[in-house]
């Protein structure tokens with residue numbers, strides 16, 4: 001075994017991954033969800049009656065029982081914080097100021113959670129169970145992406 | 157060891173670009189297979205997922221990403237991956253989950269979404285090569301196959317016209333497949349011989365296209381199969397797999413010895429002594445037309461160099477003595493790598509169960525073989541099935 005002290009001086013071949021980018025389709029249920037968000041400012045879920053679960057974002061199938069789901073329900077813009085974290089450094093270790101607050105938002109006991117940001121709130125004020133509402137971008141800025149929601153803020 | 161049966165199969169349309177997410181494709185195929193088996197997801201003990209490099213979909217650990225669409229949530233679940241060989245390797249993994257006595261029912265789901273990677277799927281294949289010796293010369297898959305095809309034609313004196321007949325047969329067979337991407341009822345040998353040159357001798361119509369799609373199978377122990385579908389008992393009687401050396405420069409490019417070993421393993425397990433007589437139908441892997449011929453020879457269904465003659469004589473047509481790729485194959489239905497399980501294992505199951513509809517072959521087969529080929533172009537998986 002030989003340890004390397006100067007990597008550039010040993011014989012090597014430089015390489016790179018040749019895929020330029022990816023084109024991820026949002027899928028059949030995703031088309032419904034993101035169109036409703038962009039056009040109507042609504043958050044849709046899909047309900048499986050036999051399992052008593054509502055999926056947000058919606059899906060075309062229930063992962064528990066495999067039923068086809070075609071009933072879309074408007075979940076409103078209000079939910080509550082089920083868990084959260086306050087990020088103070090980024091992936092490269094640089095300080096985040098102000099810190100970023102990420103949270104799992106619950107829309108009801110039998111509903112899956114949505115991951116998003118919290119805003120208009122101080123880190124030390126956040127608690128589990130806090131009631132929050134979605135703050136959407138104005139319609140002309142919305143693109144049909146999860147970032148059409150700017151963040152969730154406490155309900156005053 | 158428990159005996160294992162196939163009790164249901166399903167597949168999505170194969171197309172060059174699909175709107176559905178990978179998970180949605182998985183669910184569509186899996187749901188069909190469960191419906192055919194008459195089982196609910198709750199009655200499935202374990203789930204096996206097969207899918208090719210993460211780099212196609214652009215989701216690292218994509219087996220885990222796909223799992224809820226494949227019905228794997230809260231079940232024993234594993235991903236199997238042997239490149240193109242995955243198409244027949246996942247069902248083999250499903251087989252050992254039951255044969256071992258661990259489980260009674262297994263759902264096998266294979267998925268591929270090749271349209272996500274841009275500019276094209278070839279940019280993913282570009283880094284399967286050895287980074288020191290191959291990549292500086294900018295290889296692509298087509299010219300490696302072209303060299304293999306060249307050796308094959310040279311050693312066994314095979315004519316390009318006979319190889320072209322494979323494309324014609326499969327693309328015409330695919331007209332009767334509801335999931336087909338490249339069916340063509342009017343295609344001729346001249347069309348194939350005059351199609352766009354890519355890396356000669358390989359031309360456009362010698363090759364199957366990249367596709368999106370998914371397929372699924374439901375496997376059950378023979379005891380369970382006798383309860384749920386006594387009208388069609390199709391069992392997996394032999395399995396085999398084998399891989400050649402890493403470097404493609406060091407292989408026999410004319411005859412696939414690794415496949416002959418995999419086939420021999422599967423035939424011995426199934427008690428088959430003379431595959432030329434005892435196999436009635438075959439679905440060898442046909443991503444290129446010459447590969448169907450080479451794989452028939454590797455599967456020991458004829459002598460090396462003889463597959464072209466059988467093709468010319470019509471033996472491999474749907475109404476021939478040994479129907480080969482009656483599904484339409486990868487050349488006609490499409491090539492969403494792992495998901496080609498639906499036109500290999502799925503097709504043999506439907507044919508033996510007499511459920512192939514317009515594609516049903518004429519010789520009422522009892523024993524069939526299917527095969528997939530992949531990894532670094534040097535792996536094969538083989539599966540022998542029988543109607544009881």
Ligand SMILES: [Zn+2]
Nearest residue numbers: 048051062065
């Ligand atoms: Zn359900």
